[in-house]
Amino acid sequence: MSVKVENLSVAYRMRAGDVCPVEGVSFTVADGEIMGLAGESGCGKSTLGNSLVFMEGRMRHLGGRVVVDGQVLPVADFRAMRPYRMTKVSLVPQYAMSALNPTRRIGRLTTDLLRSHDVRESDVLEEMKRRIRLIGLDEDVLSRYSFELSGGMRQRVTIILSTLLNPSLLIADEVTSALDVSTQRAVGEMLMEFRDRGFVKSVIAITHDLSILAQIADSILVMYAGRLAEKASTADIVNAPLHPYTQMLLASLPEVGVRYDKATLTGIPGRPPSLVNPPRGCRFADRCPFARAKCAEAPPFEQVQPGRQVACWKVSEGWPEGGEA
C-alpha cells in the first residue's frame, strides 16, 4: 500500500467555534493509482488534501495517522514535515498558478525552491529541462516570467516543480479548474503520463468535476459535508453509483449531446449542512429521498462489495429502490 490514511480528523479554529471539515476519514491509495477526491464546495476535500502535506495557520490535527510507503508522517508538526515535503509528498495547491512570484523568472523560482529543500540545482536541472520538453513546452520557459505564460502553461510548470524530486504521493488540488477545455485535457494527460513514467507513484486529484475524474482517475472517493460518502473504481462510480448523493450528483450533470428537450436533468434541492454544528446522523439525510428514521444515526464508511465502500444505511441494509422520483 502506497498511502494509507487512518481515522484522520482535522479542524479549523474559527470565531464561531471549531469547524471539522475532515472527520474520521480512512482510505488507501495503491502504488500507481490516481484517486479522484470529488465533492462540492465546503465538503472538506481541499482540507483533507492539504492536511496530508501542510497544516497551515488555523488547521489543527485532531487525530489519526497518515502512512506513506510504510512510514508514518508527522502531519501534525509543521517543522517535522519539512524533509518529507516534495520528496515523499507534494502538493499543488488550489491557486498555485496564480501564486507564482511575478517578479522572478521561473528558473529563479526553481532554484529558490530547490535550495529551500537542500537540493542542489545542478543535480536536477537537466531532469527538469527534460520534463519540460516532455510535455511539449519549450525550455526557454525557465527564463520567462510567470505573467508571460498562459494559465495552462503556468499550471503545468507548477506541476513539474512539485514533482521534480519524484515524490511518492502528489496531491493536485483543482489543477484543472479555471482552464480552457483543451488545456484541461493537456494537464489531465500530463498527470497520467507522469504517473506512467514513475515520476510520481500515486496521485490524489481533488476536484468537483466528475467528468475529468472519469478520464484520468482509477478510483473515485466522494466526500460530502466532511465525511466520506462512497469509494469505488471509476467505472463503478460512473456506471453504478450506490450512494444517493453520488447518484443524484451524476444525474445533474449535462453532457455534450444531451439537450433540455430530450432529457430533463434536475439538481439536488437544499444545501449541505453547516459544519459549525453539523447534524448528528447522516449528513445527507435532509436532502435524501430515501431517508428513514435510521438515518438519524451516522452510517459507518464500510465495505459493501469487494473494492467498494459506502457510508449509507440504504446500501448496507439493502433498502429497496422505491421512493425515488
Add this chain to the structure above:
Amino acid sequence: MSALKGSAPIGTLTTGGPAPPLTAAPRRRRRETLYYALHNKKLIFGLSLELVFVLLAVFGPVISPHNMTDFFGSNQAPSAQHWLGTDNLGHDLFAEVVNGMRVSYLVGAIGALCAAFVGMALGFAAGWRGGLLDEILQMITNIVVMIPALVLLIVIGAYLKSRGVLFEGTFIGLTTWPWVARAVRAQTFTLKSREFVDLARLSGRRATSIVVREIAPNMASYLLLVVILLFGASMLLAANFDFLGLGPTTGTSLGNIMNQSTLWSALQLHYWWWFLPPGILLTGMVAALLIANVGLDEVFNPKLREQ
C-alpha cells in the same frame, strides 16, 4: 428548488431557511468590530488620553480662576494661585494654555475637514471619471504638492491685515489635501471595477449616486482613518506655523505661546513653565490621536491583529 417553508412578511428577519454560513454576516461583523474596538489597547489608551485633553480644553477656561487677559506679576513660577505660573507680561499661563488648546483643536478640525472635503471630492472625481479629467486633476495635485506651504503662507500673510483661526485652518486644508486625493483616487479605481458597480450602472444610477452610495461606503473605515490622521497632522502643522510667528494674529494657540516664550528667551532664563506645558500638551494631543489611529487600523484590518 428549495423546500417551501411558508413566506414571512417582507423585511422581517426570518429564522427559518438554510443553514448559517461559516463566515459571519455583516451584522455580526459589526458586533465583532465593536468587540475588537473595545479590547484594543492602543485604541482605548489613545482615546482615553485624548478625552482627557479634550475635557481640559473644553472645561479648562471655565474652571480657570483667572482670565487670559488679566495682568498679574510677570514671570512667576507655578504656585497655588497660578497653576502654571505667568508669562513675561503677567498673563496667567494656565488660562492661556487651556484657551490655546481650544484654538489648536479648532484649527486642526477646520484643516482636517477642509482637506478631507477637497481631497475626497477631487479623488472621487479623478478615480471615477479617469481619462482627461484624471490627467488634469493629477497635474493640479502635483503642483499643489510642490508649492512650499511655508513660503506661500509668508507671502499671503504679508498681504493680510490680520489672520484668523478660520484662515489658518483653511490654508492648511488647501495645502494638505493632495495625499488624501491620491489615496481616494487609487481606492476608487479599484472599487470601480467591481461588479456591484457594474450592476448599479445597469440599474440606471447616475455617477454621483454610484460614488456616494456604492463606492464610498466600502471605503468608510479607510476614510475615517484618513480624517483622524489629518486632524493630528493639521494640529502639528498649525503649531509649526504658529511657532514661526505665522499663526493667527487674533487669539492664542499652543504654538503661539511657544513662539512668545522663545522670543522672550524663556529657555535661557529657565522659565520652564512657559514653554514646556504647551509643548508637552501638543505632543500628547497629537500622539494620543495617532496611537488611537493605529489601534483603529488594527480593529478594521484583521491581518494586523496580534492574536
Add this chain to the structure above:
Amino acid sequence: MSALQIDNVSRFFRASAGGDMTPALRKVSFGIDRGEVVTLIGESGSGKTTLGKIILRLIPASSGTVTFEGQDISAFKGAALREYYRHVQGVFQDPFSSYNPVYKAERVFELLRSVYFPHTGQPTWQDKIESALAAVALNPGDVLGKYPHQLSGGQQQRLLIARALLLDVRLLVADEIISMLDASTRVDILNLLISLKQSGLAILFITHDLSLGNYVSDRTIILRHGAIVEMGDTVKVFGNPRHPYTRNLLTAVPELHKKWQPPADGARSRPTDAAGTGHAAVPATAVDPPRLTEYEENHLVAEEAA
C-alpha cells in the same frame, strides 16, 4: 423577430504602452431573436466577455454597430440609456461580487426603484418583488432581509435573475453565470433559463463549457481570438462540427462515459493557447476575420484551416 443585431463589431485595446492595438473582437456579426437562447462559446481570450459588456453598454465598441429593436445602442444617453436597461440586463460570473457587501441582498431591487418605479406604492412594490422571486423559485422568507453572505451561490444568482425580471427585460446577457456554482445547483439555474426562454425572453448565454451550451441553447456561436469560426443551429454545430477548432474543442471535452479519443493527427493533444509553446506561431491578429460560408442551412463555417 430580431431583438438584438450585432453588425461587424470590433473592439481593440492597446496591450502595451506605445504598442499596437490588439483586437479583442474582429467584425463579429449575428442576431438574437425573442424566445431564443444563443450560446456564445469561447475559451479565455476569445472576446466573449468583451462582447457581453459591449452589448450591456459597459464598454464601447471600437467599430461596428449593435442594434436593439432597430435602434443603434451607441447613441443612447441618459434617459434613453435607462430605457435600454429596462429591456436589456446582465448577470455575471461571480454572484457574490455583484452585491455591495455593505448592504442587504435585496438592495439590488431597491436600486431599481427610484429610477424605474418612482411612483409605485409599497404594497405594489412588494407584490412585484414576490412575483419576481416566485418566477425564479425562491422563497421570499429565505432570501429577504439577509445579507449576501448568508445566501448560497445559487440563491444569489437567482436573486440577480429575479432583479432582471422586475423590469420588462427582453434580452438577458448571462456571462458564465453558473461556472462558480456547485454542480448540483447548476442544472437548476439552466432549467430556469429554459423556462424563461419559453415565456419569450431572449438570452445570450456566454460560456466556455460546451456541455452547458449544448444543453440549453437553440443556436451556438463558436468564438476564437475575437472572430466567429462556426455558428448555427446547436444540433448541427455539435452534431457535425466542420471547423477544426470546433472539433478540437469537442474532442477535449471530458465525458463521464467515454474516454478521450486520441487526436486525429496522432500527435499529443495540443492546447489551443499556442502562444508561448514555441511550436505553433502566434495566430494572426489581422483585423479581418476569416470569411463565413454556409455549409448547410443554418450552419456557417469560417474558411481558414487551423
